[in-house]
Amino acid sequence: MTAGPDAAEPGGPGGGVSPGPGKRSGSTASPVTVTPAAAELIRSLRGQHGPLMFHQSGGCCDGSAPMCFPAGEFRTGASDVRLAALEIEGVPEPVEFWMSASQWELWRHTTLTVDVVPGRGSGFSLEAPEGVRFLIRSDLRT
Incomplete structure (x- = not known):
């Protein structure tokens, strides 16, 4: 996994802020x-x-769930930050994880863990037809 957003540079799909490798x-x-x-x-x-x-939803319609999309299909903007480029064994390319900058300011003291639970996912997230949904678990960093 790639380091977080503190060493941010402009870039990323749709003009969001993408952290460098720093x-x-x-x-x-x-x-x-x-x-x-x-x-x-x-x-x-x-x-x-x-x-x-992934884009971490702000909670309006989907309960603050991490939403999974085909890469580039969700347009990030200047108010989004890329928190990680997740290296998943068996996936040839990193899976980027995005969140709005204002939401990240509230969560920056936590480690976010993407998990899966049974239930109905958001209609826009790719796992919705699978009978499961992605869920974020957060832990305070020490």
Whole structure:
């Protein structure tokens, strides 16, 4: 996984802020991780849809869920930051994880873990037909 957003540079799909390969606050730890179950689902979705990306929803219509899209299909903008380029075993390219900058300001003290739980996903996220949904779990960083 790639380091987080503190060493940000302009770029990224749709004009969002994309972090460079530099360190985040003296650490190379990513602010985003995935569970084995999430990694398995990501591999399956990659096989069906090609390269993927995530955008952490702000909660308006989908309960603040991480939304999974074909890479580039969700247009990021100047108010978004790329938190990680997730390296998933069995997926040939990194899976970018994006969030709005204002939401990241509230969550920057946490490590975010992408997990999968049974249930109905958002109609726009790729896992919706699978009978499961992605979920973010957060833990305070120490």
